[in-house]
Amino acid sequence: MTTTTEENYLKAIYHLSTGNQDSVLTSAIAGSLSTSSASVTDMIKKLSEKNMVEYERYHGVKITRKGEKVALSIIRRHRLWEVFLMDTLKFKWDEVHDLAEELEHVSSDELTKRLDAFLGFPKFDPHGDPIPDTNGKVHSNGQVLLSEITKKGKYILSGVNDHSPSFLQYLEKKGLIPGSIFSIVEMDEFDNSMQIIFSNKSPSLLAKKLAKTF
Amino acid sequence: MTTTTEENYLKAIYHLSTGNQDSVLTSAIAGSLSTSSASVTDMIKKLSEKNMVEYERYHGVKITRKGEKVALSIIRRHRLWEVFLMDTLKFKWDEVHDLAEELEHVSSDELTKRLDAFLGFPKFDPHGDPIPDTNGKVHSNGQVLLSEITKKGKYILSGVNDHSPSFLQYLEKKGLIPGSIFSIVEMDEFDNSMQIIFSNKSPSLLAKKLAKTF
DNA sequence: AAAATAATTTAGACAAGTCTAAATTATTAA
DNA sequence: TTAATAATTTAGACTTGTCTAAATTATTTT
Numbered sequence: 001m002t003t004t005t006e007e008n009y010l011k012a013i014y015h016l017s018t019g020n021q022d023s024v025l026t027s028a029i030a031g032s033l034s035t036s037s038a039s040v041t042d043m044i045k046k047l048s049e050k051n052m053v054e055y056e057r058y059h060g061v062k063i064t065r066k067g068e069k070v071a072l073s074i075i076r077r078h079r080l081w082e083v084f085l086m087d088t089l090k091f092k093w094d095e096v097h098d099l100a101e102e103l104e105h106v107s108s109d110e111l112t113k114r115l116d117a118f119l120g121f122p123k124f125d126p127h128g129d130p131i132p133d134t135n136g137k138v139h140s141n142g143q144v145l146l147s148e149i150t151k152k153g154k155y156i157l158s159g160v161n162d163h164s165p166s167f168l169q170y171l172e173k174k175g176l177i178p179g180s181i182f183s184i185v186e187m188d189e190f191d192n193s194m195q196i197i198f199s200n201k202s203p204s205l206l207a208k209k210l211a212k213t214f
Numbered sequence: 215m216t217t218t219t220e221e222n223y224l225k226a227i228y229h230l231s232t233g234n235q236d237s238v239l240t241s242a243i244a245g246s247l248s249t250s251s252a253s254v255t256d257m258i259k260k261l262s263e264k265n266m267v268e269y270e271r272y273h274g275v276k277i278t279r280k281g282e283k284v285a286l287s288i289i290r291r292h293r294l295w296e297v298f299l300m301d302t303l304k305f306k307w308d309e310v311h312d313l314a315e316e317l318e319h320v321s322s323d324e325l326t327k328r329l330d331a332f333l334g335f336p337k338f339d340p341h342g343d344p345i346p347d348t349n350g351k352v353h354s355n356g357q358v359l360l361s362e363i364t365k366k367g368k369y370i371l372s373g374v375n376d377h378s379p380s381f382l383q384y385l386e387k388k389g390l391i392p393g394s395i396f397s398i399v400e401m402d403e404f405d406n407s408m409q410i411i412f413s414n415k416s417p418s419l420l421a422k423k424l425a426k427t428f
Numbered sequence: 429a430a431a432a433t434a435a436t437t438t439a440g441a442c443a444a445g446t447c448t449a450a451a452t453t454a455t456t457a458a
Numbered sequence: 459t460t461a462a463t464a465a466t467t468t469a470g471a472c473t474t475g476t477c478t479a480a481a482t483t484a485t486t487t488t
Contacts, residue, residue, distance in 0.1 A: 107316070
């Protein structure tokens with residue numbers, strides 16, 4: 001039905017869509033997939049033919065409900081495989097992304113269903129991202145960006161938005177992994193920095209937009 | 215390094231090679247992969263360039279040690295995934311082949327290694343086929359074709375050569391699964407048939423070449 | 429051993445996905 | 459609101475893997 005390439009485009013468009021109402025720009029998709037704008041234009045035409053996106057030339061695309069469903073099914077598979085790779089095969093959290101990127105394209109709903117059951121119907125992946133359900137619904141469970149917290153107090157690190165191995169390794173070295181409890185002890189409006197304490201260790205200054213928390 | 219298509223060609227050539235010394239014919243490969251002879255010729259040239267096969271035009275191909283290693287690594291992955299699908303995800307033995315056919319192309323030796331460990335280093339897949347080791351060695355453990363047995367007596371069904379879902383379902387309905395003990399009670403040289411008894415049920419006449427046994 | 433048949437290869441074309449360079453359209457600046 | 463710049467699309471080409479039809483080589487038959 002959909003090729004691996006189409007699936008990757010839909011995933012990218014979906015991710016670029018979430019949290020902003022506007023159309024997704026050709027150049028943004030090209031950047032996200034490390035390909036040329038010309039290639040993106042070609043593929044967008046194809047996806048538009050299949051009613052996966054709404055396309056108006058020179059004005060980017062909007063993903064349709066149909067396209068979104070495909071994207072969410074791939075994202076569901078991706079995150080379930082990540083759980084499998086960490087929980088079952090004991091990979092580290094900075095190693096699972098690239099493998100899941102391949103496994104997500106194995107096209108069997110029955111496989112996804114059984115994997116889900118085997119893993120105990122997990123609701124979040126190892127990076128704290130919610131796993132969409134079979135109907136393409138996402139339950140985000142009150143997570144909030146660290147950069148958007150306005151009150152001091154205790155929080156739990158539930159996940160991160162940056163999945164790059166280097167960032168994940170950095171966090172792990174600091175002792176910050178999903179589930180870590182930390183306290184915001186000081187917030188400075190001048191430069192949007194905050195001081196946090198965690199793991200009974202010394203305070204550490206972290207840049208904003210570090211993590212999703214609740 | 216190798217594409218999915220190249221891997222599938224090498225697998226087919228390897229399977230057609232085992233147990234016969236000769237070159238593998240273009241038409242045999244075409245038949246096995248349900249493609250045209252013209253396509254096979256094209257791909258063979260490519261594999262020959264990469265020293266995966268030795269090619270003499272109009273006279274078929276022989277797989278090289280290099281090509282064989284690639285084939286065996288894919289077959290190893292295939293069979294490990296089959297074990298995973300049956301043992302861990304509880305698929306039935308006639309459902310695992312097609313899924314494993316997709317999973318085998320996920321290219322990570324580390325993944326294969328960890329999957330192997332998780333499954334407890336299995337030596338055979340659910341159809342009784344031996345799982346090649348990391349070095350590309352196959353330990354076949356004294357299995358023998360049912361059609362080549364000459365003595366009456368008790369045997370264990372260790373596997374089958376025909377992996378088609380319909381045949382596997384037929385066997386399962388009869389109660390013949392890997393591990394089943396059966397006795398050959400009569401052999402008829404006239405038509406190469408044999409009478410076997412298994413599972414405390416009534417005798418059943420089975421065609422030759424049904425299964426590998428030891 | 430020549431003729432007929434079967435198998436294989438070549439030639440030319442196609443689809444998917446990609447690229448660069450040129451042309452077009454939007455946006456920003458003056 | 460025209461000029462300059464930036465983004466997007468089109469045009470044409472390339473790669474991988476495939477196909478059909480025609481040409482070539484092997485094999486079998488007589």
